[in-house]
Amino acid sequence: MTGKKKGAASLLVRHCEAAGHTQPIHKVHCIIHQESLCSKSANLTDVMSVVVKVVNSILFRSLNHRQFQALTDEVNAHYGDLLYFCEVRWLSHGAMLSRVCDLQQEIATFLRQKNLPGADIFF
Numbered sequence: 001m002t003g004k005k006k007g008a009a010s011l012l013v014r015h016c017e018a019a020g021h022t023q024p025i026h027k028v029h030c031i032i033h034q035e036s037l038c039s040k041s042a043n044l045t046d047v048m049s050v051v052v053k054v055v056n057s058i059l060f061r062s063l064n065h066r067q068f069q070a071l072t073d074e075v076n077a078h079y080g081d082l083l084y085f086c087e088v089r090w091l092s093h094g095a096m097l098s099r100v101c102d103l104q105q106e107i108a109t110f111l112r113q114k115n116l117p118g119a120d121i122f123f
Contacts, residue, residue: 053118077102082099
């Protein structure tokens, strides 16, 4: 797709140049591959370790998990639960972090109510 001579993007650029179009055309690699490359190059270990620790403290104990689900139902949160993190699947990084960002206030409230560590991180 992005080969220098025979890739679809290169052929499109040459066709546009031949037709007289002067606007630059930027070649972009596949979005999924970009996310994969970014996740490998970005060092998120500090962030992930804190977030995984907090999520596991909520999900690991069934009482905490049920109480957190009740809290999200009570405040009509967009999501009713958190996601576990799976080290093997790189897409789970983004899914878990997205869910944690969406439930940031609920997580902070729950951690403060239960006096669990990490509540100050979510303010």
